Amino acid sequence: MAALTADTLEGGFHDPVFQSQAVFRAVMAALAEPARPVPLPPSARPPAPLTAELGAVALTLADPDTPVWLDPALAASDAVRAWLAFHTGAPVTAEPMDAAFALVADPARLPPLSAFAQGTAEYPDRSTTLVIAVERFDTAAGPLFTGPGFETPRRFAAHPERIGFLDQWAANRALFPRGVDIVFVADGLVAGLPRSARLATTE
Amino acid sequence: MTDMDDARFPPLSNSLPRGERGPVGGSGAGADAGVELNGALSPLVGESGREGAPGAVLDDQANLRTYSFAYLDEQTKRMIRRAILKGIAIPGYQVPFASREMPMPYGWGTGGVQVTAAVLGPDDVLKVIDQGADDTTNAVAIRGFFQKTAGVATTTRTADATVIQTRHRIPERTLQAHQILVYQVPIPEPLRYLEPRETETRKLHGLEEYGLMHVKLYEDIARHGHIATTYAYPVKVEGRYIMDPSPTPKFDNPKMHRSKALQLFGAGREKRIYAVPPHTDVVSLDFEDHPFRIQTFKEPCALCGAEGVYLDEVILDDRGGRMFVCSDTDHCEERRAEGHRGALSGESR
Amino acid sequence: MYVAVKGGEQAIAAAHRLLAHERRGDRSVPALTLAQIAEQLTLAVDRVMAEGSLYDRDLAALAVKQARGDLIEAIFLLRAYRTTLPRFGFSRPVDTAAMLVRRRISATFKDLPGGQCLGPTFDYTHRLLDPLLAGDPDLPDPAERPADETAMPRVTDLLNDEGLIEPDPAETDAPVGDLTREPLSFPADRDLRLQALARGDEGFLxxxxxxTQRGYGRTHPFVGEIRLGDVEVEIDVPELGFSVAIGRITVTECQMVTQFKGSAKAPPAFTRGYGLVFGHQERKAMAMSLVDRALRAGDLGEDRVAPAQDEEFVLSHSDNVQSTGFVEHLKLPHYVDFQAELDLIRRMRAEIAARQEAAE
Incomplete structure (x- = not known):
């Protein structure tokens, strides 16, 4: 185990009860009304390349009961691994299929969505939730999404985007109720793309 | 040891995130198969060093002295929050969760209480109703629980609430986008009375095989001329899962359809959480020749004169005297405050 | 004019004040101390600890007192407290062969290494009410004998040495399930079944x-052995690299030797039913071992035909905190649902009356 350093010890929630509650409510709002960025209260200060928002979501949802997969950018950082281990206790898994959460700092090199746990027909909840840090959201352009949580279809894109992402998303949606859910985070914002969200253009 | 082992059977040093650990030295530890020893943790056997440990602590007089915000420890809240997010992503699907024993009996709202405790924050305003009323005993007890453990603001006014925990009713006032409605659910499985085995009903949901339910409803029509289900009337959510709306009267079913509010359902004893996101299709099952219809009442509320609301029947004497009044007490009070009067309100219009 | 009933809050407060008053009873009678309960109602305390899944005599005694002797209510109190406790680790499996035995009997062998030891038992007492116990009679000190250094191997181990009984499942590093941390799903493995039975309602089990004895899933049981005594509880401390004893608990273990199995390939051998309970709880340990064996029907290739063999039925209904909650919830107000039923039944009766009238 890496030696404890100040970087490891610091940067967690200073008030875990209320900060995790606030982050959870933001994530919940984001998944309840998908493709609509909502403010994510700034709170965590993790070591790079883990972003503040990725760190905050991890602190809020991950713990010793949830194996976490790290994308190569994050997995390469001892500081990130030590910080997550210290603050969440979540075991890190190298197998995306075993992950309750996948933390992704480099969205352009996201593995195919099908590489992650999809759940089963009887237990579709046994699937991976991807938490992906992006640079920005685009709600003016981008494809139209619809489904539960949409009063009317909304445009949404998260950049940078992996090549072929929309095809993968359509395939993910076709698995419903199986499939993965995505929580995108950008600077001070969170947006959800639960498996129930579908591309309006494919209808 | 693999990472998965770590997750399920953590060694001593990893069992809690560091920030949430209580003092380890000399304290209790778990025994095999999840049975915990309390030994030196007991305040009654001469130990006093548990300041800061999560969970309830007894003082020398065995009074509850400190407990977590909204009672639940952080790890439990995280587990419930994860289940809520899955429920939202798969509308109408019952997510298993490791429901905890709560300081109130199973069947008395422990599921709703756990969901509320997991979502509630210091800025929330909580309303609790049972049978539509804020002053029914169990609603009073649950509201008191959150006042005590979360110090959260409470209200009886539907319009002012951000979180509404309910048993058996949906408020008459149309819920808004910022509101969360938390239902207490006794039996979350809509197919349970047709098939008691979870192993079977889970398969039926997985296969989207709902013929059994239609047969049951149709048999009702054949036998009684009506669908004999008047509450907990099954709905189909977003064209996929058949869901139990909890034992609300079917009168309330249409309020669920494309509601602006987020609807969360907690079944504590049955260890299930499910959800309906805002703007989601919730359709009551019916047949072309027997369309779904809600209850209607012949007379308006005797206190506020409201029509098109759900009414309680109150027996006034043993000679057949009865009256009908709003089940939603806040709605009734609000209308009376606005000057509406019913036949028995005791004041002239 | 009609005024709606109000004041639930005051009613609840007054009801609880009255409850406290009645719990105390006649004030001229000295209040029970927790020590009196823990020392003299030991078996009630044991049951509360076992089904409350928390080994703490003092808290269990407090729960018994607070619950006015209603043991299911006391179990509930202890569970609700337990759920708030932080979890520091898991024990190593306890070794009942190394138990400091207070009672040990076998129904399968007249004598065996370590001998039979009756210990403190109701067995063979004549169930005659003892008027002397209305007071506090002087009691002779219990008979003592020098500690016996003879080992007390488990009867099932003796049978196993000869290959006459199926071996204990091999120890594995597989994680032990915990139904208090993960929702039960079916089929459940034996670890989860045993955990559910250990916390399950004594009366139900x-x-x-x-x-099963009366033919609903008969298993031909023999009490291989019941033993009561103290065992050490150890936890692994990874930082130290070895395990540390953190205390001693009293447990009752029952190993039921049951119906043998065999096939053309495997010679016949007896099978096991297992019960282990906190405290001195022989009836519970025995019932648990019978039900454990019955629930193994599927694993042992027997038809599952009886209620005791039906895992989902047994495990879904064995927890008395759950069952009492749901049964008792029926006393909560249900007038909204009842109104819905009233409306329908009145309408259907009116329709039938109208049809009959039209026909006449």
Missing amino acids: LALGYS
Whole structure:
């Protein structure tokens, strides 16, 4: 185990009860009304390349009961691994299929969505939730999404985007109720793309 | 040891995130198969060093002295929050969760209480109703629980609430986008009375095989001329899962359809959480020749004169005297405050 | 004019004040101390600890007192407290062969290494009410004998040495399930089944165990051994690299030797039913071992035909905190649902009356 350093010890929630509650409510709002960025209260200060928002979501949802997969950018950082281990206790898994959460700092090199746990027909909840840090959201352009949580279809894109992402998303949606859910985070914002969200253009 | 082992059977040093650990030295530890020893943790056997440990602590007089915000420890809240997010992503699907024993009996709202405790924050305003009323005993007890453990603001006014925990009713006032409605659910499985085995009903949901339910409803029509289900009337959510709306009267079913509010359902004893996101299709099952219809009442509320609301029947004497009044007490009070009067309100219009 | 009933809050407060008053009873009678309960109602305390899944005599005694002797209510109190406790680790499996035995009997062998030891038992007492116990009679000190250095191997181990009984499942590093941390799903493995039975309602398990004896899933049981005594509880401390004893608990273990199995390939051998309970709880341990064996029907290739063999039925209904909550919830107001039913039944009756009238 890496030696404890100040970087490891610091940067967690200073008030875990209320900060995790606030982050959870933001994530919940984001998944309840998908493709609509909502403010994510700034709170965590993790070591790079883990972003503040990725760190905050991890602190809020991950713990010793949830194996976490790290994308190569994050997995390469001892500081990130030590910080997550210290603050969440979540075991890190190298197998995306075993992950309750996948933390992704480099969205352009996201593995195919099908590489992650999809759940089963009887237990579709046994699937991976991807938490992906992006640079920005685009709600003016981008494809139209619809489904539960949409009063009317909304445009949404998260950049940078992996090549072929929309095809993968359509395939993910076709698995419903199986499939993965995505929580995108950008600077001070969170947006959800639960498996129930579908591309309006494919209808 | 693999990472998965770590997750399920953590060694001593990893069992809690560091920030949430209580003092380890000399304290209790778990025994095999999840049975915990309390030994030196007991305040009654001469130990006093548990300041800061999560969970309830007894003082020398065995009074509850400190407990977590909204009672639940952080790890439990995280587990419930994860289940809520899955429920939202798969509308109408019952997510298993490791429901905890709560300081109130199973069947008395422990599921709703756990969901509320997991979502509630210091800025929330909580309303609790049972049978539509804020002053029914169990609603009073649950509201008191959150006042005590979360110090959260409470209200009886539907319009002012951000979180509404309910048993058996949906408020008459149309819920808004910022509101969360938390239902207490006794039996979350809509197919349970047709098939008691979870192993079977889970398969039926997985296969989207709902013929059994239609047969049951149709048999009702054949036998009684009506669908004999008047509450907990099954709905189909977003064209996929058949869901139990909890034992609300079917009168309330249409309020669920494309509601602006987020609807969360907690079944504590049955260890299930499910959800309906805002703007989601919730359709009551019916047949072309027997369309779904809600209850209607012949007379308006005797206190506020409201029509098109759900009414309680109150027996006034043993000679057949009865009256009908709003089940939603806040709605009734609000209308009376606005000057509406019913036949028995005791004041002239 | 009609005024709606109000004041639930005051009613609840007044009801609880009255409850406290009645719990105390006649003030001229000295209040029970927790020590009196822990020392003299030991078996009630044991049951509360076992089904409350928390080994703490003092808290269990407090729960018994607070619950006015209603043991299911006391179990509930202890569970609700337990759920708030932080979890520091898991124990190593306890070794009942190394138990400091206070009672040990076998129904399968007249004598065996370590001998039979009756210990403190109701067995063979004549169930005659003892008027002397209305007071506090002087009692002779218990008979003592020098500590016996003879080992007390488990009867099942002796049978196993000869290959006459199926071996204990091999120890594995597989994680032990915990139904208090993960929702139960079916089929459940034996670790989860045993955990559910250990916390399960004594009366429910007793009735199910009895039903197997009467032919509903018969297993031909023999009490291989019941032993009562103290065992050490150890936890692994990774930082130290070895395990540390953190205390000693009293447990009752029952190993039921049951119906043998065999096939053309495997010679016949007896099978096991297992019960282990906190405290001195022989009836519970025995019932548990009968039900454990019955629930193994599927694993052992027997038809599952009886209630005691039906895992989903048994495990879904064995927890008395759950069952009492749901049964008792029926006293909560249900007038909204009832109104819905009233409306429908009145309408249907009116329709039938109208049809009959039209026909006349």
